[in-house]
Amino acid sequence: MLQLLYLVFLASLAWIVLGGLRSPHRSLSASLVAAIILVWVDLVLTAQLLSLFRAMNVTFAYVLLALAFAWLMAAGLKKLPLTGPAHGPGFVWMLSPATTRLIGWLLALSALAVLVANLIMAHGLLPANPDSTTYRFPRVYWYFGQGSLMHFSNAAEPRPIYYPFNGSLLYLPLVHFQLGPRSFSLPSLGAWLGVALTTYAFARDLGGPRIAAAATAWLICLTPNVLIQALSTNDEIIAALPLLAGLMFLHRWHRGGQRQDSLIG
Numbered sequence: 001m002l003q004l005l006y007l008v009f010l011a012s013l014a015w016i017v018l019g020g021l022r023s024p025h026r027s028l029s030a031s032l033v034a035a036i037i038l039v040w041v042d043l044v045l046t047a048q049l050l051s052l053f054r055a056m057n058v059t060f061a062y063v064l065l066a067l068a069f070a071w072l073m074a075a076g077l078k079k080l081p082l083t084g085p086a087h088g089p090g091f092v093w094m095l096s097p098a099t100t101r102l103i104g105w106l107l108a109l110s111a112l113a114v115l116v117a118n119l120i121m122a123h124g125l126l127p128a129n130p131d132s133t134t135y136r137f138p139r140v141y142w143y144f145g146q147g148s149l150m151h152f153s154n155a156a157e158p159r160p161i162y163y164p165f166n167g168s169l170l171y172l173p174l175v176h177f178q179l180g181p182r183s184f185s186l187p188s189l190g191a192w193l194g195v196a197l198t199t200y201a202f203a204r205d206l207g208g209p210r211i212a213a214a215a216t217a218w219l220i221c222l223t224p225n226v227l228i229q230a231l232s233t234n235d236e237i238i239a240a241l242p243l244l245a246g247l248m249f250l251h252r253w254h255r256g257g258q259r260q261d262s263l264i265g
Contacts, residue, residue, distance in 0.1 A: 002177045002178050002179060003177070003179060003183075005177055006173060006174070006177040006179060009063060009066075009173065009177070010039065010173070012067065012070075013039045013042055013066060013067065013070045014035050014036075014039055016067070016070040016071055016073075016074050017034075017035045017038045017039060017042070017070050017073055017074055017077075018031060018032075018035050019074045020073060020074030020075065020076070020077030020078050021034050021035060021038075021074075021077055023081060023082040025082040025083070025084055025085045025086070025256075025258075026082055026085075026086075027201060027204055027205075029197060029200055029201035029204060030201040030204075030205065030248070030252070032197060032201075033194070033197055033198045033201050033245050033248065034245075034249070034264050036194050036197075036241070036245070037241075037242060037245050037246075037264060038070075038073055038264070039070070040166075040170065040242070041073075042066055042069045042070050042073065043066065043169050043170065043172065043173065044166050044169050045069055046062060046065045046066040046069055047062075047143075047149065047169045047172055048149065049065060050062060050065060050147075050148075051143075051147070051148040051149040051150070052148075054146065054147035054148045055147055056143060056144060056147045056148055056149070056172070057144045057145070057147045057176075058147070059176045059177075062172075062173075062176055063176075077260060080259050080260040080263065081260070082256075082258050082260055082261075083258065084256055084258070085256065086205065086252040086253070086255045086256030086258060086261060089207050090207045090208075090209065091207050091208055091209060091212065093209045093211070093212065100211050103211060103215065104211055104214065107211075107214050107215060107218050108214075110218070110222075111218055111221075111222070114222060114227070115193075118189060118192075118230050118231060121231055122182065122185040122186075122189055122231055123182060125182075125231075126181055126182060127181065127182070127184045127185045127231070127233045129232055129233045129234065131234070132184070132233040132234075135157075135159050135160040135163075136168065136171075136233065136235075137171065137184055137233075138160070139152075139160045139163075139165075139168055140168050140169075140171040140172055140174075140175055141175060142160070143165070143168070143172070144172065144175050144176075149165060167187070167235050167238045167239070170187040170238065171184060171187060174186070184233060185231050185233060187233070187238060188229065188230060188231060188232060188233050188234065188237050188238060189230050189231060191237045191238045191240070191241045192221060192226070192227075192229060192230035192237055194241045194245075195220065195221060195226070195237065195240055195241055195244060196217045196218075196220070196221040197217070198241065198244045198245050198248055199213075199216055199217040199220050199221070199244070200213045200214060200216070200217040201213075201248060202244070202247070202248040202251070203216045203217070205248065205251065205252060205255075206251075245264075245265075246265050247265075248265075249261045249262075249264045249265030250262070250265035251265075252265070253265055
């Protein structure tokens with residue numbers, strides 16, 4: 001039941017934010033990338049505001065405030081509508097339709113196989129990265145326990161105290177909804193999928209056809225050094241997602257001059 005409530009909570013935030021992002025001048029993939037980033041912003045702002053009152057561990061207040069921030073974001077986005085497209089001129093695709101379909105099936109089946117393998121490992125194995133078990137995961141509980149983002153010690157090593165906490169706050173809903181230890185693989189797995197989606201959307205904005213955009217996302221996310229990050233719970237893949245999304249939306253703003261793209265970027 002708690003897992004379902006967690007999914008409903010995140011889906012509700014995304015649905016509200018997407019209501020403000022709908023536009024005929026932006027693709028669905030780009031809108032989904034924007035929603036991911038803005039929901040993350042929502043979670044950070046919610047934790048920061050509640051932290052002022054040492055109420056970060058009050059689940060009712062956390063859920064209610066997060067939904068309120070999502071509604072405010074959607075209302076603000078509607079006041080900055082897109083007035084024109086921002087994608088580049090299309091590239092010429094030289095391969096035949098039959099070859100294109102074959103490549104598409106190969107990309108889809110191999111990517112699906114890798115995704116299923118990652119899901120099986122995420123379900124069957126506990127996240128055991130030494131750095132994560134030492135300070136990444138515990139610091140979320142330390143913040144939750146005291147209800148704020150204040151320093152929880154003056155004598156501990158600097159990483160748990162001074163390390164940026166925007167990534168850590170992705171784990172906070174897991175604690176609020178009392179999900180098990182295997183759920184702590186979700187942020188890095190979600191970031192890996194988000195990188196794939198952002199790469200695809202960015203390639204489309206640059207004018208690439210769907211098959212070329214899909215192949216680009218496939219090449220990046222199945223590169224061994226990137227693929228291994230999917231379940232590592234390291235911060236590199238979590239940092240890569242907003243950096244890549246920021247580049248994409250700043251590029252959209254540079255090309256189309258839309259204030260909404262500038263704000264998201």
